[in-house]
Amino acid sequence: MNNNCRLVQLIHPKFGRRIAAVQEPELLFLNGFGSIYELALRALESNQKLSDLILKSLSEEKLDYDSIYQGNSEWKLLPSFDHPNSPFNCMVSGTGLTHHNSALNRQMMHSDQKEQATDSLKMYEMGVKGGNPASGEIGVQPEWFYKGNGAVLRAHGEKLYIPYFGNDGGEEPEIAGVYIIDKQGNPFRIGLTIGNEFSDHVMEKMNYLYLAPSKIRTCSIGPELVVDADFDSYTGEVSVSRKGQAIWSSKINTGQQNMCHNLENLEFHHFKYDSHRIPFQAHVHFYGADAFSFGNEIMLEEGDEMKVSWEGMGRALVNYLEKVKEKKRPLVKQL
Template structure:
């Protein structure tokens, strides 16, 4: 089951259940957001899928047209954006260590000592998938921002003037809500473009937080239920109407060094991340990146991330935003 958030032709917000052919969506009656839908499910003690089936209208709307017209929104948002926390992890995929190591070698040379990144990846291979009920090794972790940094399909990704570069990071994102008792519930999964400045990151991995550039994109669709063990997709870059770079990517636990449950534990173990009513988007890490392949992006490039398990592709164009210069702080 896959869901979308969209605006109908009158501008009203709706939630839709994507039809089997992937081009239509059955609107849900009585809810205008996935956030409301999740709250309904919690209050009723039911699964989201059961709520969707009970609320779905018979007629369907033209989802493909809504997407083309820019009326499809990010698949999850909060009415108070500051209560939607965006975080992530890395070095969680079999291919991610190779990508990070290529960055390390390109910047520091082939004879550079083994990086801390590679050490963390090896720790994940050894202890990232503990037995059920057990706690494994902790992953890399970072804070990206809050809901105001999340962009939907088709929205431009801003490349700040101070950035040294900007490029895609195709990832699967876990989407969560906290119930009134502060218990985390997973709503589902979505495709995401974590979007980072890998040139800054490669200079020194203590710059990883600065490299995140804050903006990211999600969608178009939210996958309800369990994540497939083996997810296969493609990451592409379009320039002037042509594909100038593409690569297959693998995700799902069969291709990861950490289990989803282990990643979730190390995120939600902090009580401040269990505030009732909050939402969380947790990026699970990228297996491939154009930067690691030596490709240089430029403003105007369009990133496309696609995986059949998630329906239609996520597309966002990178646009240069002028540097604001020195930001000074005044004393009160």
């Protein structure tokens, strides 16, 4: 696993956006780029490897990582990837039922009869049988869901929201892939990042057909993007704390060795659509989780801290839960 090249995105009220390489315990600025998107675009345009461009762009300007990570600096962490000019040009999506435990959690959500397989469990079994095709062959398609455009992305340390019309909010500890489309419409994977694919599990449990709206929520990625990382196998930990005390935690596993679909199959089925290969489009795609607190009947409350860490993926991603009480009902008028 290559975890030597890790990047963060930063913003300052006076100096604007910058990107930096992680060289613990410091961050080293890259010259000439305000976003990882711009860095990747330059690598494509100049036909060079992203890792080579990063090395050529390193400056001697350093920042203390701890103060930024802990929120004690004017420099603030941004999501580890985004489209710097328009959130509408960034698609945020994911694939579910890629891990055995996620399928079992869905099974318990939607069936009172444990011996009777739900569509969720059937779809997982389809992945077990056909989700790892040989290279160049097409495997069974996974479940796919839309989370929103880039406006839903949040950074380390920021809040994730339960909207006034929501029923609940719960963490989903994952790894996400980030992608860019070149001018010919070809997708390129830039790297991997820690993700919290925050969702409304209570809404989903009401009716299986509520899965789609239960996913349209804020979510978080970061703090770091790992360039050139493989997706073979990862172990990590997820926890929920309330008023400084841990109330739940679990070991987590992901990567191709722990899933019923390989990465090539997930990527093929996401990018097979022409609308997902629009030139210069950005993508953040979540690969699925194998544990979350709702599966253990934990209901998150306002102010709870959600923490996700994966070995080899840099520092942990921490976010906080907030309920939106103000009801801003959209008023539709006739033109």
